[in-house]
Amino acid sequence: MSVTKLAYYPGCAGATHAIDQDISTKAVFEQLGIELIEMEGWNCCGAAEAEDPNMVYALNARNLVIAEKEGLNVATPCSICFYNLARTDKALKEDENLRKRMRDIDSSLDYKGTISAKHTLDILVNEVGLDEVGKKIKKKVAVKVAPYYGCYLERPSEIGFDNPEMPDSMDKIVELAGGMPISFRQMRIRCCGGPLMMTRGDLAFELSKRVLEAAKKEGADCIITACPLCHMMLDAKQPDIEEFFNITIGMPVLYFSQLLGLALGVEPKKLALNKNIVSTKEIEEKVI
Amino acid sequence: MSVNAWELDPEFKYEVASTPGGENIMRCFQCSTCTASCPIADIDPNYNPRKTIRMTLLGMKNKVLSSDEIWMCAICQMCTERCPQDVRISDVMGAIRQVAEKEAKKGNIEVKSVRPAFESAFMHQIEKYGRSYEIGLTMEYYRKVHKGFVSAMMAMQKDYTKLGIRLFKKGKMPVTSMLPEKIKRTDEVKKIFKSIGD
Numbered sequence: 001m002s003v004t005k006l007a008y009y010p011g012c013a014g015a016t017h018a019i020d021q022d023i024s025t026k027a028v029f030e031q032l033g034i035e036l037i038e039m040e041g042w043n044c045c046g047a048a049e050a051e052d053p054n055m056v057y058a059l060n061a062r063n064l065v066i067a068e069k070e071g072l073n074v075a076t077p078c079s080i081c082f083y084n085l086a087r088t089d090k091a092l093k094e095d096e097n098l099r100k101r102m103r104d105i106d107s108s109l110d111y112k113g114t115i116s117a118k119h120t121l122d123i124l125v126n127e128v129g130l131d132e133v134g135k136k137i138k139k140k141v142a143v144k145v146a147p148y149y150g151c152y153l154e155r156p157s158e159i160g161f162d163n164p165e166m167p168d169s170m171d172k173i174v175e176l177a178g179g180m181p182i183s184f185r186q187m188r189i190r191c192c193g194g195p196l197m198m199t200r201g202d203l204a205f206e207l208s209k210r211v212l213e214a215a216k217k218e219g220a221d222c223i224i225t226a227c228p229l230c231h232m233m234l235d236a237k238q239p240d241i242e243e244f245f246n247i248t249i250g251m252p253v254l255y256f257s258q259l260l261g262l263a264l265g266v267e268p269k270k271l272a273l274n275k276n277i278v279s280t281k282e283i284e285e286k287v288i
Numbered sequence: 289m290s291v292n293a294w295e296l297d298p299e300f301k302y303e304v305a306s307t308p309g310g311e312n313i314m315r316c317f318q319c320s321t322c323t324a325s326c327p328i329a330d331i332d333p334n335y336n337p338r339k340t341i342r343m344t345l346l347g348m349k350n351k352v353l354s355s356d357e358i359w360m361c362a363i364c365q366m367c368t369e370r371c372p373q374d375v376r377i378s379d380v381m382g383a384i385r386q387v388a389e390k391e392a393k394k395g396n397i398e399v400k401s402v403r404p405a406f407e408s409a410f411m412h413q414i415e416k417y418g419r420s421y422e423i424g425l426t427m428e429y430y431r432k433v434h435k436g437f438v439s440a441m442m443a444m445q446k447d448y449t450k451l452g453i454r455l456f457k458k459g460k461m462p463v464t465s466m467l468p469e470k471i472k473r474t475d476e477v478k479k480i481f482k483s484i485g486d
Contacts, residue, residue, distance in 0.1 A: 012419050012420035013420075015462075015464070015465060015469060016422060016455075016460060016461060016462070016465045017422075017455055017460045017461070019459065019460055019462070020460075041418075041471045041472050041473055042471070043414065043418040043419060043471060043477050044413075044414045044418065044419045044420045046411075046414070047410065047420070048363050049406070049407045049410040049411060050411065051309075051382045051385055051386050051389075051407065052308050052309075052382075052386060052484060053308045053309050053379070053382075054308050054484050055411075055480070055484050058480040058483070058484055059414070059477075059480060062476060062477070062480070105479055105480060105483045105484075106476055106479045106480070108473070108476040108479075109480070151363075151364045151365055151366075152365070155364070155365040155366065155368070155369045156365050156368050156369050156376075156378075157369060164369050189366075190327055191327050191362050191364035191366070193327075193362055194362075195362050195363050196360070196362050198406050198429065199359065199401065199402050199403040199406050200359070200360060200403075203328060203331060203332070203360065203362070204362075206331050207327055207331070207362070236451065236454065236455060236460070237451065239450070239454065240450065240451060274458075275458045275459055275460060276458070277454055277455075277458060
């Protein structure tokens, strides 16, 4: 089945610190001829801060209904939004009582379960397919890449779309782009600490430092990620981490959509690479 | 750690099990796969999700609810994924935190962690605007934690000046983000909060 049109859920970070992910995601889908239509009036998914699962279900039932009314499947580039949208979709499809409880709160939560909610990485690798994406590749990004999956793309496995212990969808994107994925065996699924950033910064810094140092030790030219919170920790906060531990890292961190965009022949600026905190110049120079 | 039988609350485990997310707590058979998989336990050996679950099952209510540990979980789902008993530890921890917030509101326990303040400030933005509003969130959170406007501003300046300038320079804090991005149908979102609360 070919994908031509999707309901786009950018997530709250897409307008601020993940604006580079938003821009590069749109550029990649444009290259592939897939229309992303931003959902009108979407609300926050509750992120990692909504402790009550019922709150997550209600917030995201409303989001799913918006897309369902258009008859479109939801695509989001954020791992946390994906987790919340997808677990709501699953819970509501499986539980008639829960659907009724949502409906009783407000008619705007009356989800029928006729669509799906997926991460953009899942859509590209498993729906559009590597063959189709491969046809549009124009350049080779000859770099060594640490594919960093973090948490929600693959865990918990009944929601995630990748192998929970050894996810590889981003590895496939790297290979398609002409790069070389490093092993990054243990670290690829290790948490960056993002949800603790504001309340236990010390733990968050330690977790992110380990990811950055492992990538450096394994000789990566850059890290790629699919999550705005991982990107915030590893890229925007990298200078803070360097200062905190008195170390030097200097590791570029790209969204996977930025790396894929380069291979699709999109100019770096149109992928918002100029907005990355750690310079991506050396990566851009290796695009041939 | 000594356990005093007369201080135990046998109802506690049922309270957690009836809180959304906590349903499977009684499946735990203490294998410790959670702790062995936990990235936080890897950093801080005092952090031990297996032990928190055991203490909960024993009924050590006050000790569990006033512990720092329940606020240290990064919700990374590693424990949930690897648990052979499908306890869903990440969600159980969330249920315990919900009980802790409830008890703290009643004045029964004291929560030292700043995390409930952050979480409620975050949820307030959604309730008001339908979306997260980073500046509003940070202001509300710092005012709560630092008690007062002036000390909050000073703490914010100390913590965020460098990051803020960095993001601003790269266009990641656009002028449009200075004000909240309010959705049209906040009435629908308010209904959710009225019905479920947080």
